[in-house]
Amino acid sequence: SDPSISPTLGAAELTALRDRARSDYAELVERGLSLDLTRGKPSPDQLDLAAGMLTLPAGGHRAADGTDTRNYGGLHGLTELREIFSGLLQVPTAQLIAGGNSSLTLMHDSVVHAMLSPLPGAGRRWADEERIAFLCPVPGYDRHFALCERFGIELIPVPMTAEGPDMDVVERLVAEDAQIKGIWCVPKYSNPDGVCYSDETVRRLAGMRTAAPDFRVFWDNAYAVHHLTDTPVEIADLLALCAESGNPDRPFIYGSTSKITFAGAGVSFFGSSPANVSWLLGHLAKSTIGPDKINHLRHVEFLRDEAGVLEHMRRHRELLRPKFDAVETILAKELGGTGLASWSTPQGGYFVSLDVLEGCAREVVRRAAEAGIALTPAGATHPYGDDPRDSTIRIAPSYPGLEELEAAITGLTVCVRLVATEKLLEGAA
Ligand code: PMP
Numbered sequence: 001s002d003p004s005i006s007p008t009l010g011a012a013e014l015t016a017l018r019d020r021a022r023s024d025y026a027e028l029v030e031r032g033l034s035l036d037l038t039r040g041k042p043s044p045d046q047l048d049l050a051a052g053m054l055t056l057p058a059g060g061h062r063a064a065d066g067t068d069t070r071n072y073g074g075l076h077g078l079t080e081l082r083e084i085f086s087g088l089l090q091v092p093t094a095q096l097i098a099g100g101n102s103s104l105t106l107m108h109d110s111v112v113h114a115m116l117s118p119l120p121g122a123g124r125r126w127a128d129e130e131r132i133a134f135l136c137p138v139p140g141y142d143r144h145f146a147l148c149e150r151f152g153i154e155l156i157p158v159p160m161t162a163e164g165p166d167m168d169v170v171e172r173l174v175a176e177d178a179q180i181k182g183i184w185c186v187p188k189y190s191n192p193d194g195v196c197y198s199d200e201t202v203r204r205l206a207g208m209r210t211a212a213p214d215f216r217v218f219w220d221n222a223y224a225v226h227h228l229t230d231t232p233v234e235i236a237d238l239l240a241l242c243a244e245s246g247n248p249d250r251p252f253i254y255g256s257t258s259k260i261t262f263a264g265a266g267v268s269f270f271g272s273s274p275a276n277v278s279w280l281l282g283h284l285a286k287s288t289i290g291p292d293k294i295n296h297l298r299h300v301e302f303l304r305d306e307a308g309v310l311e312h313m314r315r316h317r318e319l320l321r322p323k324f325d326a327v328e329t330i331l332a333k334e335l336g337g338t339g340l341a342s343w344s345t346p347q348g349g350y351f352v353s354l355d356v357l358e359g360c361a362r363e364v365v366r367r368a369a370e371a372g373i374a375l376t377p378a379g380a381t382h383p384y385g386d387d388p389r390d391s392t393i394r395i396a397p398s399y400p401g402l403e404e405l406e407a408a409i410t411g412l413t414v415c416v417r418l419v420a421t422e423k424l425l426e427g428a429a
Helices: 011-031 044-048 051-055 079-089 103-116 142-150 167-176 199-207 238-244 274-284 293-303 306-335 361-370 402-428
Strands: 035-037 096-098 133-138 154-161 180-185 216-220 251-256 268-271 341-343 352-356 373-375 392-395
Touching: 011 402, 035 402, 044 306, 051 293, 079 096, 079 251, 079 268, 079 293, 079 306, 096 274, 103 142, 103 216, 103 251, 103 268, 103 274, 133 142, 133 167, 142 154, 154 167, 167 180, 167 199, 199 238, 216 238, 238 251, 268 274, 293 306, 306 341, 306 352, 306 402, 352 402, 361 373, 361 392, 361 402, 373 392, 373 402, 392 402
Parallel strands: 035 373, 133 154, 133 180, 180 216, 216 251
Antiparallel strands: 096 268, 251 268, 341 352, 352 392
16 A cells, blocks of 8 residues: 555645535435444355365364374374365474464463473573563554553564565564564465565565574464466565575474364464474473374365365355455545545455555544444554554455345445545644
């Protein structure tokens, strides 16, 4: 998105646009809509794609190596499931853990264990540090920020570029501040702006000098296979590049099947260096005797292999693509050429990021709510809920049906036109 949007309209045009927006808004409120664009949830028809899983495993309860999946044990997770996801997540099978139903839990537990026990390479545990900080590329994912806030970890925003976080800023900060222990990255089809990290960005993250010996890249590859086009984006292999650069323990890699199979009953993954994997398994062993291996086996039977995952994702795309196209079409038709907003056109993932004029996002969200259209709170894409420009709005098009979505996005554009024109005319008055 373009941070320097400047309105291209003269005063007369602007006044006409505002007057039209006012009557459109009155009409919108009159309609009494009740629509929800807040969270990136799969729609019911997407979940139906995995309905066949509910009667699996059908081939017995034994894993390939004879393990009885109904019993305790197997902390690492089923090997055949880890094999399916090894290539997709760019982690060798031996260094990949398959866990429970949520990768966010694994991220949370990684932070908690780093607080309570020194990481490989650390002088001491994070809880004994006076101050801990994480870099947060913005706009970013609110749950990453909330997790850090809960443990008193300071959040330092870093601007995003079209190639990922601004690496000049990242390199400078991590080189000078040993209290910066991590950075949050959603490297492919980022939440919310759809950015994919360039090879150069990944190479610099892997090779940069950090003042902290226990610095970690929290690589949340939540949308690794969630393509919306015929040309799937490939990102560089962080784990391999870190090892090549002499920083093998730097990456913590996460993924899950939440938006592949079932969002509440999928499988999560953690991948890293052998030292980090042993470190995490050692701590996880204190909280569980093993994951739900029946669910692992169910996923293996349903997805079969890497090609099976990609084929299943093609079905998701058939359902999602028309929704993302509708968002693009409506935004372009209603706001294109006005200079009142700019937006992302993601090639995958679950979100569109809409940038409105500075100082307008909160008011747009408030007006939309008054018209029955629920949006993610403005500011949620920034640490502490504070978007200093008050301009980013996250749109989550996946859950509503197409007609509802079209009504919601059209309504949203009315709010954008209303708030932006009122603001501009107020400034001119
Ligand atoms: N990471 C990102 C970037 C996400 O967008 C989401 C879901 N919205 C998650 C993690 C949650 O993943 P899980 O369901 O595996 O906990």
